[in-house]
Amino acid sequence: MTPAPGSPGDVLTLISAGSATTRSDLARLTGLARSTISQRVDALIERGLVEETESGESTGGRPPRQLRLHTEEHAFAGVDLGATHCRIALMDMSGDVLAECEDSLLIEEGPETVLAHVDGRLDRLLAEAGRPRAALRAIGMGVPGPVEFATGRPNNPPIMPGWNEYPIPEYFGGTAVLVDNDVNVMALGEHRNAFGDIRHLLFVKVGTGIGCGIVAEGTLHRGAQGSAGDIGHIRVNGHEEAGCRCGNSACLEAVAGGAAVARRLTELGVAAESGADVVALVQAGNTQALRLVREAGRLIGEVLASLVNFFNPEVIVIGGALSRVHEHLLAGIRETVYRRSLPLATHHLSIVPSRMGINAAALGAGILAIEHYLSPDNINRIVNA
Amino acid sequence: MTPAPGSPGDVLTLISAGSATTRSDLARLTGLARSTISQRVDALIERGLVEETESGESTGGRPPRQLRLHTEEHAFAGVDLGATHCRIALMDMSGDVLAECEDSLLIEEGPETVLAHVDGRLDRLLAEAGRPRAALRAIGMGVPGPVEFATGRPNNPPIMPGWNEYPIPEYFGGTAVLVDNDVNVMALGEHRNAFGDIRHLLFVKVGTGIGCGIVAEGTLHRGAQGSAGDIGHIRVNGHEEAGCRCGNSACLEAVAGGAAVARRLTELGVAAESGADVVALVQAGNTQALRLVREAGRLIGEVLASLVNFFNPEVIVIGGALSRVHEHLLAGIRETVYRRSLPLATHHLSIVPSRMGINAAALGAGILAIEHYLSPDNINRIVNA
């Protein structure tokens, strides 16, 4: 994955990526001498970052001692804040979930209330996992709105009253807190768990609104103002009648979002209020709902066709509430994308449903926290301290 | 620009970027000891990569000796191959042009003919600049079609018959040859010469066709198959009647490209065959042409509005033949983008005409070659040899 670096903290990166599980592997991958590797691994073990497990299988000689991230003593939290829910996953350093929870919680109650709730849940989850608060190394958080990633402040979020410019990291004192848009952390979760070797990936969340997380060269592309991926307000053909909350008309999410599909169903005499209702109707076999979901897929596909030409990704992952009925949504999307995009761009393109489902955001947020902690710079700092 | 690395070849990167012009600068920027810097600079001077110029101005003590890239002894070529032309710029290591040439040349004559022409011109330009062929360190080349960058082979280019899969680098023997799409090298040229500190930039070429070069995190984004930026075949609203050479209808370049505008003018009774004719008509004050160019700008703006939401660039540069009448084209583009994109994304967005004009491609291709040669890996290899 990584080329072949030689600096100190890079050793840990290789271990965490699973590229190397023994000292010999490390020596081969980094080009450093075995003795040097041993010395570095010792330092990492001493700091509690790496542990040795039982010996592996021999390949004809002395069996190598397996190395892995130290899964005790450290903990990381991934927080998924939605408009009406809060999910938290407590993870160890290798990304395995130690404990998790899910609550109904209105984000519009404002940062103090919501973050106090999160803080309380963190204590409970840590207790459940039997780790002290001090073991919590970093917190990742996905929120439903644009965020200035560097400072962790929401940037004029439309559905988060009271959160504008609120400095979320400061609420948690000294603990490192990484805050990002929810779609971005979902994209990250999906990429790291299921598509680690894919370089360019799009994650499209189809829920009440529609958003997109962009992975370019394996890292999140956030854009100049951190608003990249906001595809919900791209104009689609021939729906000028559909007004959008943003003030324009014919926005993608005003014609193909969960709320829009529900409204159209209601107009046809089938009662539906939200994307969840739509999903229920489709699962119950309602043909009108099924047809409209597929039609929504076509509209989304039309926008994605443009983005495929522009960005040329290898994989597009479809997630969000509506993707629970992904067969129909995907059929519509695929139909349009493969017809409207250039052959060169679609030839090796896969369009697949989310593999992480409802957990993508919390897991992705946790991964954001873990990767921050395991970044070579941070590790070098810890080891040299 | 670069964070604060400490490895050997990075010193040269700082010098070439203009971030450091003296040994003291280098020590401050890299954090290395002054003695270490001196030693490295000596090595670079000995290899002929860096030279000392006359002393700079004193700031109260001994004046520092200025360092810069060694501009003699090395040469780089930037080759801009279009459908009907060939421009070559011979440059020194700092990107200054030593000699250039421009010829009419049909790319459809095939690789052997065209590359032989290029090779001959290279010899002439080198002679003009008084440097031996051996001084030519690398060649960058932009071609009008998709390219597999890693191997330098065109990938099913529509307007380059005979070039498919042709291994261009092999034609030039041992010299390093970097081949890329022409729009990509234009984007690179524009970025490096005029927008070096911008992280995310789009370069849009409006000529007979329409294409886009993407700079993300300061580097070219080529996509999974190297076809990223192919925005000419994105569908636009309400022009289903316009058939495109790609087989679809309502493609952006079928309604707003130079050829399309010329065709529409002809339909209105104003004779025009190509984008160049359109430009001439606009410059002559023809109001029909002016109106259609502005209308083309609006259509392009509609597509760009989507891409701004998706990619969130800081700057969009408009280039290509039609941009010679950029006031009108830009007016149309700006009008639509600022109306249809999200405020957060447009707030700090600039949409500007190309500063490099017709030279963008050749210069960008040359920069591709220079940056390849000056990459830390390559420099370390040279110094340690």
Add this chain to the structure above:
DNA sequence: GGGCTTTGTTCGATCATCGACAGAAGTACG
């Protein structure tokens, strides 16, 4: 049990880097 292979550690040698010093080349000022 005795080769054989692979892994991991120990230890002296080597090389890059550092810090302190001295010299170089200017300015500021009496």
Add this chain to the structure above:
DNA sequence: CGTACTTCTGTCGATGATCGAACAAAGCCC
């Protein structure tokens, strides 16, 4: 005009990281 001061650059011994070789450990194969 000379002296103090500042800033830049090269030299040199000390230090610390890295390496390679030798050695010990731990398995397999016969």
